[in-house]
Amino acid sequence: MTPILSFKDVEITYGSKPVARDITFDLHEGEILGLVGESGSGKSTIIKSAMGLLNSSGYVSKGEICYRDTNLLALKESKMRAIRGSKIGMIFQDPGAALCPIRTIGDQMLESLKAHSKINKSEAKEKALELFDNLNFRDPEKVWKSYPFELSGGMNQRVSVALTMIMKPEILLSDEATSALDNISRNQVIMELIKLYDMGTSVIFVTHDIDIVESICDNVLVLKDGIIREYGNAKEVINNPQNDYTKHLIHCTRSLRGKQLWHMAAK
């Protein structure tokens, strides 16, 4: 079966410096792929490249990124715009990147929905409020009327999750979607991601949380310094890592968790 997204020997460069090299992997329909690695290893760069959203100094200097049979790198911006959001959605690490500061959340949701489907305002609002409710907002109506600066960082992160999810993309690229959230909101966001996955969305899930990778991901890709160090079945890689760097990464996460548990028990 043709993968829904595939990276073929991709190299990504900022200025004249390649920051990711030999990136090759497939995302199949209905798969959740975890992307892990220390800060600066190239996780955001890789998923932004699939959206055509590297900044002006960044470009794909080698290889192909295919959505089904289409090489995204060969598409004109107008064609890419039709894919972005409705076919491939992205939750940004920095929620500010997805939100316009001078327009209400409701306006931004309406605009995204209307750009890709025939939907009237009341239907759009009803959908959005239901999603806000599922994402642990106490007052969905108030969120609809708010500007991003009137909401907290974690609230904006959940709004940007909603903005991406409401489009029901075929592929969701989630860049640390839960990093600024308390445990309850984090679980609600993960529940919504799983609902989307249950409806058939394939997901690339960037996270530092090895436990989430083990519980929700099918496969995992471990990155260091822009190079894939290990790639395979998530449970196998986490429980029986072959690469020294993966062993180190898992050991650091697990020993930190052990210390947290010990600290809690000592209280």
Ligand SMILES: Nc1ncnc2c1ncn2[C@@H]1O[C@H](COP(=O)(O)OP(=O)(O)OP(=O)(O)O)[C@@H](O)[C@H]1O
């Ligand atoms: N806009 C940019 N211009 C120049 N270099 C950049 C730019 N964005 C990222 N880089 C460089 O590319 C490398 C990968 O960065 P990237 O943001 O992809 O890492 P990351 O794995 O997402 O890290 P984190 O876990 O901190 O989010 C880093 O060396 C970073 O300095």
Ligand SMILES: [Mg+2]
């Ligand atoms: Mg990042």
